Amino acid sequence: MQMFEAILQLTTVHWVTITVILHISFSFLTSVHVLLFKENERTSLAWISLVILSPVLGGMFYWLFGINRIKRLAQKEHPPELKEDLRQEETTIKFHWLPRHWHSAIISGYTIHPLSHLAGNTVEPLINGDAAYPEMIQSINRAKRYVVLSSYIFDCDSLGQQFVNALAKAQQRGVTVKVLLDGIGIRYSWHKSDRALKKLGVTTARFLPAISLTSIRFINLRNHRKTLCIDGELAYIGGMNISKNNVVKSAKKPIDDVQFKVTGPVIDQISQVFVEDWFFATREKIQFPQYDPSAPTPMQLSNNSVLSRVVQDGPDENHNQVKWTLINALVCAQKSVKIITPYFIPDQSLMTSLHAAALRGVSIEIIVPGNSNIPFINWVMEANFSRIIQHGIKIYTNNRPFDHSKAVMIDDIWSFIGSSNWDARSLEFNFEINLECFDADLNAKLTALFDVKRQNAALVNKSEINALPIYKKVRNNLFRLFSPYL
Structure with missing residues (x-):
């Protein structure tokens, strides 16, 4: 008792000294x-500054949000040798009919992400939920064996209820149904969609729950993938969540977006990502039906044949695969680069690649929302406008309420579609899935979509940037400092 009182008295008298020693020790460790495990110099310097200048809180913030523990967890629960077992054996690199200057991109692309480009696919853009949702629900209604759905946000509104009912009816007629929802994204609907599905007997799982009894999970690691795979016959992929706001004609707060309907052998690569994610979340290895080339769908009977492959990304062993794929393609650009993205906050390597292409005479055009759904994202993008438009790069702000579409088109042949945005959140922390496509017809359709959006957009110019009040410039550049963490 006397010892306790002595310690208490010592602490009371010397609390300042003790606090300083603890702060210095914690900050030092x-x-x-940071020095040992952070690769980016600017990010490392920012973290160290935060740790030193913000006693205790800075260090706690780093240990909560700055460490990528998912890579270690992925290797423990989903080791590479198991992933090799889950994946099909791929063929050797083929250049197919591609122009010679794209051959190096195929070689390096395979090194970045060892999945082969597969011919014989069709990829159909479905504009907004008005076109995409009826197709997706109809495909669920026609399912005979297996349905797997992965979504970041699954709102339990009138539109979400249509999906719940379709999935439940499929389950009731003997179809195996699995729904994977992100542990943070599910909170947008207060877990209502999850409960509604379970109540009707549909099997659901959460990818990285925010609260777990087995391990610590973190809010900054999210499964941002949005896929729907049916019977090994067709798949849907893109950036569209399940929400009535995507039904633009009737939405009070409309969100423009695009989803893609896919058939052909590449759907096995799409469904395989779900199989791996489901195993990671549940430890259950599912046997999803493989694509059967002997039973073509009506879409496959057309003359279109898209050369395509999946590129997945995440803070695990797939880290930076999307960024390197984009850099790889920008190196091959000869005429034009067109980008549609809701968030354009690229890191220095991507921005340098864009400027290098512009310096070669490549026309580069970017469309971003004029009004983001996240105000401070708008401020960061505004802060970067003067840097972006150097060397002739053009950036447009879309006047629509909010455009969530994601697509990249290079020259008249290469397209990149899926769930990834051009920001640190998407390229560093999120689990993403995209399709790399070579096809002139698909590129033309997406270019036409780009042209329509550009008609409703305003070109950013230097005079507008210079005319911003000084307080906005300061605010914008202040938030730009935090862009690696947004």
């Missing part, structure tokens, strides 16, 4: 961890 945290800074050492």
Whole structure:
């Protein structure tokens, strides 16, 4: 008892000294961890500054949000040798009919992500939920064996209820149904969609729950993938969540977006990503039906044949695969680069690649929302406008309420579609899935979509940037400092 009182008295008298010693020790250990495990110099310097200048809180913030524990967890629960077992054996690299200057991109692309480009696919853009949702629900209604759905947001509104009912009816007629929802995204609907599905007997799982009894999970690691695979016959992929706001004609707060209907052998690569994600979330290895080339769908009977492959990304062993794929393609650009993205906050390597292409005479045009759904994202993008438009790059702000579409088109042949945005959140922390496509017809359709959006957009010019009030410039550039963490 006397010892306790002595310690208490010592603490009371010397609390300032003790606090300083603890702060210095904690800051030192945290800074050492940053130096050893953070690769980006600017990010490392920012973390160390935060740790030193913000006693205790800075260090706690780093240990909560700055560490990528998912890579270690992925290797423990989903080791590479198991992933090799889950994946099909791929063929050797083929250049197919591609122009010679794209051959190096195929070689390096395979090194970045060892999945082969597969011919014989069709990829159909479905504009907004008005076109996409009826097709998706109809496909669920026609399912005979297996349905797997992965979504970041699954609102339990009138539109979400249509999906719940379709999935439940499929389950009731003997179809195996699996729904994977992100542990953070599910909170947008207060878990109502999850409960509604379970109540009707549909099997659901959460990818990285925010609260777990087995391990610590973190809010900054999210499964941002949006896919629907049916019977090994067709798949849907893109950036569209399940929400009535995507039904633009009737929505009070409309969100423009595009989803893609896919058939052909590449759907096995899409469904395989779900199989791996489901195993990671549940430890259950499912046997999803494989694509059967002997039973073509009506879409496959057309003359279109898209050369395509999946490129997945995440803070695990697939880290930076999307960024390197984009850089790889920008190196091959000869005429034009067109980008549609809701968030355009590229890191220095991507921005340098865009400027290098512009310096070669490549026309580069970017469309971003004029009004983001996240105000401070608008401020960060505004802060970067003067840097972006150097060397002739053009950036347009879309006047629509909010455009969530994601697509990249290079020259008249290469397209990149899926769930990834051009920001650190998407390229560093999120689990994403995209399709790399070579096809002139698909490129033309997406270019036409780009042209329509550009008609409703305003070109950013230097005079507008210079005319911003000084307080907005300061605000924008202040938030730009935090862009690696947004």
